[in-house]
Each structure stands twice: as structure tokens, then as C-alpha cells.
Amino acid sequence: MRLGFLGTGNMASALARGIGEPALCFDPVEERAEALARELGGEAVADPRTLAERADVVVLGHKPYQLEAAARELSGAKAIVSILGGVDVSALRAAYPDRPVVRLMPNTPVGVGKGVVAVAIEEGAQPSAEETRVRAEVIALVERCSTVLEVPDSRMAAATAIFGVLPAYVAVWAEATVDAAVRHGFTPDEAGRVVAAGIEGSAALLRDQGHDTLAVRRAVTSPGGSTARGLRALDQGGLRETVQDAFDAVMDVA
Numbered sequence: 001m002r003l004g005f006l007g008t009g010n011m012a013s014a015l016a017r018g019i020g021e022p023a024l025c026f027d028p029v030e031e032r033a034e035a036l037a038r039e040l041g042g043e044a045v046a047d048p049r050t051l052a053e054r055a056d057v058v059v060l061g062h063k064p065y066q067l068e069a070a071a072r073e074l075s076g077a078k079a080i081v082s083i084l085g086g087v088d089v090s091a092l093r094a095a096y097p098d099r100p101v102v103r104l105m106p107n108t109p110v111g112v113g114k115g116v117v118a119v120a121i122e123e124g125a126q127p128s129a130e131e132t133r134v135r136a137e138v139i140a141l142v143e144r145c146s147t148v149l150e151v152p153d154s155r156m157a158a159a160t161a162i163f164g165v166l167p168a169y170v171a172v173w174a175e176a177t178v179d180a181a182v183r184h185g186f187t188p189d190e191a192g193r194v195v196a197a198g199i200e201g202s203a204a205l206l207r208d209q210g211h212d213t214l215a216v217r218r219a220v221t222s223p224g225g226s227t228a229r230g231l232r233a234l235d236q237g238g239l240r241e242t243v244q245d246a247f248d249a250v251m252d253v254a
């Protein structure tokens with residue numbers, strides 16, 4: 001299956017990198033498409049029409065509000081994969097009628113082979129045999145770089161709030177911890193390395209413990225100890241409540 005990326009920004013590039021196939025690339029900024037094509041061993045094309053003609057599947061990597069404008073240029077596309085936030089399957093079908101459409105919600109760690117990708121299930125729909133085939137091939141490709149979760153289309157916004165935005169949240173957590181560590185005499189580089197390793201190790205431990213957050217937490221928290229004092233400070237700062245608010249804020253538009 002020959003993929004064509006329409007828009008080679010942050011998310012599309014990460015996905016292309018994670019899949020690791022030579023692909024066709026188009027971006028209004030020519031150098032951006034050329035750089036990604038070079039990295040993939042693919043080819044930058046001059047316009048969306050050529051992308052539509054030559055790709056088996058076009059991956060929409062532009063901004064969500066550009067859906068209709070892009071569709072006018074891609075009328076010849078054989079099949080569509082969308083990573084557009086907040087654009088549901090019915091809107092995709094309206095823009096790209098009579099051809100396979102697959103809606104994905106990836107996160108940026110796909111670029112380093114450790115992503116999560118939600119694949120939308122359209123409630124009550126009877127997909128064509130062609131769409132079933134394209135969907136299976138697309139899932140096999142994204143499984144190279146991610147944990148794949150098939151979810152009803154109506155739950156894609158919640159999926160975005162769980163893991164689509166998570167790299168940004170983890171980055172903010174890491175940044176705040178590095179700032180605190182620098183205040184206590186570590187260099188930013190030392191602190192950055194151990195914070196990233198600590199986050200990676202904690203995630204691996206959670207997985208190992210069957211995602212039992214309480215067990216992981218209790219194993220670090222001795223009675224009357226320093227972790228208990230730190231956790232109390234986080235609760236007093238409103239961490240849990242803030243996470244709930246952040247989830248709802250993402251869902252408002254995702």
C-alpha cells in the first residue's frame with residue numbers, strides 16, 4: 001500500500017517515521033515535504049492532485065478546518081486516512097464520498113515506535129469490502145509503531161483527552177521537575193536525563209503491575225515518609241481536580 005501524506009507537519013511526520021515506508025509527500029512548504037520524503041526514501045510531489053493520483057491511500061495531516069479545501073484538491077483520492085482532531089467519520093464521508101475512509105487518532109510517540117493510535121468504529125455502519133481491506137492494512141501499518149485501540153467514533157474525543165495530549169502533559173511534568181532539580185543544584189542535562197528515565201521506568205512498572213496504580217503508589221509510600229508528604233502537597237495543589245478539568249477542556253473541542 002503506497003501512502004501519500006497531505007501535510008507533513010509534526011503529527012503526520014511522526015506517523016510516517018513510525019510506519020517507516022517510502023511514501024509520497026506534499027506540503028505547502030516544499031522543503032518540509034522534501035525533508036520527510038528524503039528521510040523515508042520516498043518522494044515529494046508538486047501538488048495534492050498528483051498525490052491523489054499516485055497514492056493508494058492519502059493521509060490527511062493538515063489542520064482540521066482545512067478539510068473541505070483539501071477535499072476539493074483531492075477529488076481523485078482512492079482512499080483516505082484522517083488524523084484530524086475533532087473531525088468525525090460522517091464529516092469525512094461527506095467530504096470524501098464513495099471511497100474507503102479510516103479515522104485515526106495518533107499521538108506523537110508513534111515517531112519513536114511507542115505511540116498509541118485509536119481507530120474509529122462507525123456505529124451502525126456496514127463498511128464496504130474495500131474499506132474493510134484498507135482498514136486492516138492501515139491497522140497493520142500503525143501497529144509497527146503503536147498500541148492500537150479500536151473505539152466507537154463517539155469516543156474519539158475522549159481518546160484524544162487520554163493519550164493524544166499526553167506527551168504535552170508529561171513534558172510539562174518533566175519541565176517542572178527539572179526546574180525543581182536545578183534549584184537544588186543539578187544541571188538541566190543531568191535532571192532531564194533522570195526525569196525521562198524515571199518516567200519511562202514508572203510506565204514500565206505500571207504495565208508490569210497490571211496497571212494497578214494503587215499498588216505502584218503504595219510500594220513507594222512508607223508510612224510517615226517523604227513520598228506521603230509529597231503526595232499530600234500534590235493533592236493540596238489540586239492535581240487530581242486539575243487533571244479532570246484538563247480532560248474536559250480537551251473534550252470540548254476534540
Ligand SMILES: NC(=O)c1ccc[n+]([C@@H]2O[C@H](COP(=O)([O-])OP(=O)(O)OC[C@H]3O[C@@H](n4cnc5c(N)ncnc54)[C@H](OP(=O)(O)O)[C@@H]3O)[C@@H](O)[C@H]2O)c1
Pocket residue numbers: 006007008009010011012026027028029032048061062063064066069070083084085086105106107108164
Ligand atoms: N500534534 C499532535 O500531537 C496531534 C495529535 C493527533 C492529531 N493531530 C492532528 O494532526 C493534524 C496536524 O497537526 P500538527 O500538529 O501536525 O500540525 P502542523 O505541524 O501545523 O502540520 C500541519 C501541516 O499541514 C500543512 N498544510 C496546511 N494546509 C495544507 C493543505 N491545504 N494541504 C496540505 N498541507 C497543508 C501545514 O503547512 P503550513 O504550516 O504552511 O500551514 C503543516 O505543514 C491536525 O489536524 C491535528 O488535529 C495532531
